Amino acid sequence: MEAAHSAPRAAAKTASRPAARLDRARQAAPQVFERLRNAIIALELPPGAPLSRAELAGQFGVSSTPVRDALMRLEEEGLVDVFPQHATVVSRIDISRAEQAHFLRQALELEIVRLLAASRDAALVVRLDHAIALQQQFAKAGDFEAFMTGDNDFHAQLYAAAGKQDLWTLVRRSSGHIDRLRRLHLPSPGKAQNIVRHHKLITRAIEAGDADAAQQHLRKHLSGTLSELDKIRSHHPEYLTD
Numbered sequence: 001m002e003a004a005h006s007a008p009r010a011a012a013k014t015a016s017r018p019a020a021r022l023d024r025a026r027q028a029a030p031q032v033f034e035r036l037r038n039a040i041i042a043l044e045l046p047p048g049a050p051l052s053r054a055e056l057a058g059q060f061g062v063s064s065t066p067v068r069d070a071l072m073r074l075e076e077e078g079l080v081d082v083f084p085q086h087a088t089v090v091s092r093i094d095i096s097r098a099e100q101a102h103f104l105r106q107a108l109e110l111e112i113v114r115l116l117a118a119s120r121d122a123a124l125v126v127r128l129d130h131a132i133a134l135q136q137q138f139a140k141a142g143d144f145e146a147f148m149t150g151d152n153d154f155h156a157q158l159y160a161a162a163g164k165q166d167l168w169t170l171v172r173r174s175s176g177h178i179d180r181l182r183r184l185h186l187p188s189p190g191k192a193q194n195i196v197r198h199h200k201l202i203t204r205a206i207e208a209g210d211a212d213a214a215q216q217h218l219r220k221h222l223s224g225t226l227s228e229l230d231k232i233r234s235h236h237p238e239y240l241t242d
Contacts, residue, residue, distance in 0.1 A: 021061070022060055022061065022062070027066075028060070028062045028066035029065070029066035029067075029069040029070050029073075030070075031060075031066075032056070032060050032062065032066050032067055032069075032070040033069075033070035033073050033074065035060070036051070036056075036070055036071075036074060037074060037077075037079065037176070040074070040079050040080075040090055040176070040180070041148075041176060041179045041180055041183060042145050042148075042183060043180065043183050043184070045090050046090065046239065047090050047091060047092040047093060047180075047238070047239045048089055048090060048092070048238070049089060049090045050087055050088070050089050051071065051080060051088045051089065051090065052088075053067050053068065053071070053088070071088055077173065077174075077176050078091055078094060078097055078176065078177065079091055079176045079177075092238075092239060092240060092241040093177050093180045093181055093184075093239055093240045093241065094177050094241055094242075095177075095229070095240060095241065095242050096242065097174075097176075097177040097178075098177040098178040098180075098181050098226070099178075099226065100174070101171075101174045101175050101176075101177060101178040102178055102222060102223075102226055104170075104171065104174060105171050105175070105178075105222060106218075106219065106222050106223075108159075108164070108167055108171065109155070109158065109218055109222065110215050110218060110219065112158050112159060112162045112164060113158065113202060113205075113206060113211070113214040113215055113218050114211040114214065114215060115162050116158060116161055116162060116206045116214070117205060117206045117208075117209050117210060117211035117214045118209065118211060119161075120206070120207065120209045121161060122207075124157065124161045124206070125203060125206065125207045127157050127161075128154060128157055128158075128199070128202075128203040128206075129203060131150060131153050131154040131157060131199075132154065132196060132199050132200055132203065134150050134153075135147055135150040135151065135154070135192075135195070135196050135199065136196055138150055138192075139192035139193060139196060144183070144186050144187060144192075147186065147192055147195075148179070148182070148183065148186065151195060152172075154199055155168070156168050159171075178225070178226075180239075181225050181226070181229075181232060182225050184232050184235075184236055184239065185224075185225045185228055185232055188228075191224075194224065195221070195224070198217055198218075198220065198221035198224075199221070201213075201217040202214055202217045202218055202221065205217055
């Protein structure tokens with residue numbers, strides 16, 4: 001694994017290579033939004049990176065309108081700062097927003113794992129174990145983007161099994177800042193393996209019907225990144241703001 005301070009590097013321009021072709025059967029603006037949001041979360045577009053509407057329109061092969069709409073949505077999530085008639089840049093990671101997103105997610109998932117432990121759904125346990133196995137593969141390969149996708153899949157399975165899919169959508173919409181912190185922290189030695197270990201403990205507690213243990217492991221799991229905030233800040237002061 002990389003050292004804790006080895007964040008993904010990205011050029012300070014909008015894009016260094018053409019984007020994958022958009023699906024013409026779908027509306028353009030949501031796809032541009034998804035592509036840009038994913039690049040911001042992955043730190044391919046780091047805090048401070050400028051976003052030119054004209055360059056983005058050319059990159060995605062669309063008019064300026066879908067780009068404008070996508071940037072407006074990103075601004076609503078606090079992921080870009082728009083300076084009218086001047087510039088649009090990727091925002092710095094807002095610690096306050098990250099902490100609020102963590103608070104929301106923890107409150108919801110503590111109740112979700114309690115519900116799931118009470119139901120002891122064997123099919124869910126199989127799905128969770130499969131998600132964990134994939135994460136182990138991604139961790140071994142050092143594929144952090146795929147690992148984060150697998151991490152999200154594990155948690156999405158919990159919400160779906162509890163019949164709370166709309167709440168997962170709410171959590172994802174508010175998670176941009178905490179997710180970027182997690183991406184900064186993920187290359188730390190042993191971090192990915194620790195996440196996998198926590199997922200296993202949560203799954204085994206759900207399987208055993210032990211709600212208290214499931215909540216205990218979940219609380220420790222979700223607090224991992226914020227507990228290392230001082231270390232992350234010392235390595236990436238230019239990326240963070242209070």
